[in-house]
Amino acid sequence: MQIxxxxxxxxxxxxxxxVLERREMYGYELVEALASRTDGLLRMGQSTLYPxxxxxxxxxxxxxxxxxxxxxxxxYYRITTKGKEKLAAATKGWRxxxxxxxxxxxxxxxxxxxxxxx
Amino acid sequence: MTNPSPSLPMSERSPLCRLLRGGRLHSTPxxxxxxxxxxxxxxxxxxxxxxxxxxGGWRFEQADVAQELIAHFEDALRQxxxxxxxxxxxxxxxxAAKLLRRAxxxxxxxxxxxxxxxxxxxxxxxxxxxxxxxxxxxxxxxxSPNIATDYLAQIRALASTSQPVDPAWPRYRAALxxxxxxxxxxxxxxxRLSHLDPLDATDAGxxxxxxxxxxxxxDAELRVLRSAAALPSLGVVLGQFDDADRASIGTTTxxxxxxxxxxxxxxxxxxxxxxxxxxxxxxxxxHAAARGDGATAAKDVEAILGIAGQTRGEFVVxxxxxxxxxxxxxxxxLDILDRWGSALDADASARIASALDAAVDRDLRIRFAADRxxxxxxxxxxxxxxxxxxxxxxHTALPLAATRWSGNASGSLGGIEQLAAPAxxxxxxGRREAREKFERSVDxxxxxxxRPVWTWTKEDVESLGPRTQKLTDSGTSPLQLVDDLWxxxxxxxxxxVPAVRQxxxxxxxxxxxxxxxxxxxxWPDGAQALVPAYLPxxxxxxxxxxxxxxxxRDGAPVIWSIGPDRHDDGMSPLLDQxxxxxxxVPPFEQVDRNGAQLPHGDIRLWPRLKDSAGTDxxxxxx
Numbered sequence: 001m002q003i004x005x006x007x008x009x010x011x012x013x014x015x016x017x018x019v020l021e022r023r024e025m026y027g028y029e030l031v032e033a034l035a036s037r038t039d040g041l042l043r044m045g046q047s048t049l050y051p052x053x054x055x056x057x058x059x060x061x062x063x064x065x066x067x068x069x070x071x072x073x074x075x076y077y078r079i080t081t082k083g084k085e086k087l088a089a090a091t092k093g094w095r096x097x098x099x100x101x102x103x104x105x106x107x108x109x110x111x112x113x114x115x116x117x118x
Numbered sequence: 119m120t121n122p123s124p125s126l127p128m129s130e131r132s133p134l135c136r137l138l139r140g141g142r143l144h145s146t147p148x149x150x151x152x153x154x155x156x157x158x159x160x161x162x163x164x165x166x167x168x169x170x171x172x173x174g175g176w177r178f179e180q181a182d183v184a185q186e187l188i189a190h191f192e193d194a195l196r197q198x199x200x201x202x203x204x205x206x207x208x209x210x211x212x213x214a215a216k217l218l219r220r221a222x223x224x225x226x227x228x229x230x231x232x233x234x235x236x237x238x239x240x241x242x243x244x245x246x247x248x249x250x251x252x253x254x255x256x257x258x259x260x261x262s263p264n265i266a267t268d269y270l271a272q273i274r275a276l277a278s279t280s281q282p283v284d285p286a287w288p289r290y291r292a293a294l295x296x297x298x299x300x301x302x303x304x305x306x307x308x309x310r311l312s313h314l315d316p317l318d319a320t321d322a323g324x325x326x327x328x329x330x331x332x333x334x335x336x337d338a339e340l341r342v343l344r345s346a347a348a349l350p351s352l353g354v355v356l357g358q359f360d361d362a363d364r365a366s367i368g369t370t371t372x373x374x375x376x377x378x379x380x381x382x383x384x385x386x387x388x389x390x391x392x393x394x395x396x397x398x399x400x401x402x403x404x405h406a407a408a409r410g411d412g413a414t415a416a417k418d419v420e421a422i423l424g425i426a427g428q429t430r431g432e433f434v435v436x437x438x439x440x441x442x443x444x445x446x447x448x449x450x451x452l453d454i455l456d457r458w459g460s461a462l463d464a465d466a467s468a469r470i471a472s473a474l475d476a477a478v479d480r481d482l483r484i485r486f487a488a489d490r491x492x493x494x495x496x497x498x499x500x501x502x503x504x505x506x507x508x509x510x511x512x513h514t515a516l517p518l519a520a521t522r523w524s525g526n527a528s529g530s531l532g533g534i535e536q537l538a539a540p541a542x543x544x545x546x547x548g549r550r551e552a553r554e555k556f557e558r559s560v561d562x563x564x565x566x567x568x569r570p571v572w573t574w575t576k577e578d579v580e581s582l583g584p585r586t587q588k589l590t591d592s593g594t595s596p597l598q599l600v601d602d603l604w605x606x607x608x609x610x611x612x613x614x615v616p617a618v619r620q621x622x623x624x625x626x627x628x629x630x631x632x633x634x635x636x637x638x639x640x641w642p643d644g645a646q647a648l649v650p651a652y653l654p655x656x657x658x659x660x661x662x663x664x665x666x667x668x669x670x671r672d673g674a675p676v677i678w679s680i681g682p683d684r685h686d687d688g689m690s691p692l693l694d695q696x697x698x699x700x701x702x703v704p705p706f707e708q709v710d711r712n713g714a715q716l717p718h719g720d721i722r723l724w725p726r727l728k729d730s731a732g733t734d735x736x737x738x739x740x
Contacts, residue, residue, distance in 0.1 A: 051217030
């Protein structure tokens with residue numbers, strides 16, 4: 001099951017920043033990392049990933065460089081200091097959101113095995 | 119593959135920036151060249167080209183995206199993955215292109231985005247203005263005035279006199295059509311408005327014969343005018359003209375509705391016709407005097423001054439008409455004395471003297487009692503009412519404006535003017551502000567007018583000005599909604615009073631001297647010899663409040679004033695009355711009405727040695 005579009009719109013940039021927090025990556029690598037680390041839940045449409053990266057770059061949350069050392073050019077993206085600050089703030093926000101959802105029982109119910117609530 | 123110089127920030131990679139940095143504008147391969155040189159299968163090449171072209175980005179931006187997408191698909195194919203699968207996972211081309219285009223725009227520098235922001239701001243501003251203007255228009259066109267007070271009744275109450283038993287107006291009404299008929303018969307159509315008006319003709323001027331022929335046709339009507347002028351009251355009720363009244367003044371236009379009444383204030387069309395009747399009497403007086411018939415001339419003078427008394431009312435326009443007739447009568451007397459003085463025997467002179475004395479005893483001051491109520495009535499018809507004395511101009515002002523500005527009797531404005539009206543109305547003074555400005559203006563005129571002119575200060579005169587301050591300075595637009603409704607000229611009306619009073623006193627003094635000479639066979643030595651036998655009260659010099667100067671020069675009398683410089687020069691120099699300076703000008707005035715510098719000196723008021731054209735007269739006073 002993939003995340004709904006509206007939810008992804010808010011989560012996508014945070015997820016990208018989080019993945020880039022470890023190391024710099026090129027586009028396809030990033031797509032694969034997002035999919036594999038979230039069991040496919042955040043398998044982002046590739047047609048939207050590159051605009052997302054361009055937007056993050058415009059906001060100076062990520063920076064890019066072309067690397068020609070691997071035989072063919074690849075554009076690598078890395079998180080900037082400003083991006084890290086943004087990620088920290090977003091992380092806190094998501095945690096607060098998770099707490100709120102937990103308090104409302106949204107998360108606990110969602111984590112119940114199917115049929116437990118029946 | 120070629121590096122599309124990715125290390126530069128986007129703002130520094132604009133085509134212009136590249137050019138300025140010494141590079142070629144197209145130093146990098148195009149997206150198409152990059153795709154063509156790639157190893158991608160045709161369907162993926164097509165996707166890359168479609169995406170980059172649809173972005174509409176700059177050449178290097180497209181190359182940048184193409185390079186990245188080529189790398190993306192090459193990575194996908196090495197997974198391994200079929201081209202079809204890679205294309206399917208990539209998603210919708212149009213969405214990708216749209217999002218990339220937006221992202222490109224965000225990445226561009228502020229200088230590139232500024233026009234876009236500015237355009238967006240302008241559009242938003244226009245939208246906001248349109249909404250605000252819509253609200254304004256709804257207020258302007260949607261609301262109705264609150265007409266709560268019958269000001270017309272209050273104005274009628276000001277006159278507060280019961281209808282006279284024998285009002286003069288019906289007699290005038292019967293005589294006026296014949297006067298117009300005589301003009302149509304004997305005068306050319308354009309003469310009435312020209313300086314060659316036969317009614318103003320002298321025995322030396324053009325039109326004299328035509329006027330004489332016309333006078334013969336209206337002899338009966340002139341007798342009616344004289345009899346009507348001897349009655350105490352005119353008997354016209356404001357706003358109650360019937361068809362017979364309208365026919366008598368030569369108009370078929372029905373009296374306007376309340377709004378039109380309110381601003382045209384209040385239909386007083388008879389004033390112009392009565393003034394014309396007075397001009398007929400003046401013409402008759404000159405012709406009679408020229409024939410040696412001083413008695414008829416005296417009766418005509420009495421009639422003119424009588425009409426002046428009848429037409430004086432509570433409106434300033436009535437008062438100004440009355441003052442104009444007093445000026446006409448007094449000038450006529452001086453004219454007769456200058457030209458045909460021998461026609462005035464003792465009886466005729468005494469009648470004229472009596473009429474002039476009665477006129478000068480009247481209260482000549484300017485009063486705005488009716489105009490204040492008229493102003494309030496106009497306001498209640500064209501302003502909204504917030505219940506606290508304030509409000510904004512409403513659409514009901516538009517027909518009025520159309521009539522006033524363009525003479526458009528239908529009372530309609532053009533589409534653009536109507537569209538612009540709400541905006542222009544909002545710039546007009548509010549109800550309270552307009553009223554306060556109006557009241558300040560008329561209060562000042564009344565206050566100054568109530569004092570003798572010789573006590574006026576320079577500041578008083580300046581505050582009157584050629585005309586009092588307009589309410590707004592909104593230029594020359596035909597939609598100066600308030601400005602043109604009340605462009606007060608009442609400041610100058612205060613100046614009319616001393617001017618007319620001066621005319622009357624000159625005539626009184628000249629007639630008194632004439633009577634003295636008739637009785638005693640010689641001119642008096644001075645004005646004091648005339649009081650009180652020939653002059654009940656001294657004639658006053660309006661510039662210092664002292665008696666008008668009277669001297670004998672070369673065996674003939676001279677009446678003179680110290681002039682607007684308010685300095686007695688002892689007749690040296692004595693400026694000729696026929697010069698530009700003869701027209702009465704307010705004290706302290708430095709220039710005449712034509713802007714010419716006024717010479718300093720005393721002013722000869724009578725005899726008038728030259729006419730207005732500068733022609734020598736032949737005084738009949740020796």
